[in-house]
Amino acid sequence: MDPNIVISNFPEIRLPEPSVKGSVTVEEAILMRRSTRGFVDQPLTLDILSQLLWSLQGSTGKRSRTTPSAGGTYPLEIIAIVGTFGVTNLSAGSYLYNPESNGLKAYKSGDLRDQLAKVSLEQSAITAAPVNLVIVADYERTRSRYRNRTERYVHMEAGHAAQNLYLQAAALGLGTTAIGAFDDTGVKDLLSIPGDFQPLYIMPVGVPAKPNA
Ligand SMILES: Cc1cc2nc3c(=O)[nH]c(=O)nc-3n(C[C@H](O)[C@H](O)[C@H](O)COP(=O)(O)O)c2cc1C
Incomplete structure (x- = not known):
């Protein structure tokens, strides 16, 4: 998970620059946010994927990201699970x-x-969405500094990231759901997440089957 660990020999795919201008206000995005579990069969573009990833954990300057982090320890990593034809010009797989x-x-x-749905109580939103974004934590980055407050802080940070994605998705006319119910070991094994x-x-993301009210 640590980008310093060599995961594959393929060169890194550069994503399009995320945009910092949108047509929906923060207040409108907050109002429109809903958990969405049904999606139409429509791929996302690389621009959209970049925007979603940026909202979750993107860089906003030197040692600064789109979400706050206790002591700037940044324990979160994001894995994108891309379905077949889930993102234009990107093969199915995990990234x-x-x-x-x-x-x-x-x-x-x-x-x-x-397979991800199978280890997640067969939640159909996972198979219906073109992309699932998985928030993963490395507690040790935070523990060295915050000791017995580590779990609390890391979970708070996951909440910040998830809410950003909810609002970014809403602003783009997309939907998502924060799925917390899954078999930890099953997900770790499937995605080769270290111990x-x-x-x-x-968080499955896609164009909602029914527009948010
Ligand atoms: C910690 C947490 C875990 C959740 N886990 C799931 C889940 O496993 N599956 C799911 O469909 N929704 C899950 N949700 C979404 C809630 O069901 C949803 O937020 C709630 O029904 C309120 O609906 P709303 O988000 O549209 O306002 C979870 C939400 C939170 C905060």
Whole structure:
């Protein structure tokens, strides 16, 4: 998970620059936000994927990201699970997001959505969505500094990131859901997440089957 760990020999995929201008206000996005579990069969573009990843954990300057982090320890990593035809010009598979370079590192190939749903109580939103964004935590980054407050802080940070994604998705006319119910070991095994890392949220994202009210 650590971008310093060599995951594959493929070169990093550079994502398009995220935009900092939108047509929906923060207040409108807050009002429109809903958990969405049904999606139409429509791929996302690389621009949209970049925007979603940026909202979750993107860089906003030197040692600064789109979400706050206790002591700037940044324990969160994001894995994108891309379905077949889930993102235009991107093969199905799992990818690790690198906030510093705004890039993606290919991790595992193939459409993992069915298997991911299987270890997540068969939640159909996971298979219905073109993309699932998984928030993963490395507690050790925070523990060295915050000791017994580590779990509390890391979970708070996952909440900040998830809410950003909810609002960014709403602003783009997309939907998502923060899925917390899954088999930890099953998800870790499937996504080859190292032992001391923990998946916290699976967030399917796509064009809602029914527009938000
Ligand atoms: C910690 C947490 C875990 C959740 N886990 C799931 C889940 O496993 N599956 C799911 O469909 N929704 C899950 N949700 C979404 C809630 O069901 C949803 O937020 C709630 O029904 C309120 O609806 P709203 O988000 O549209 O306002 C979770 C939400 C939170 C905060």
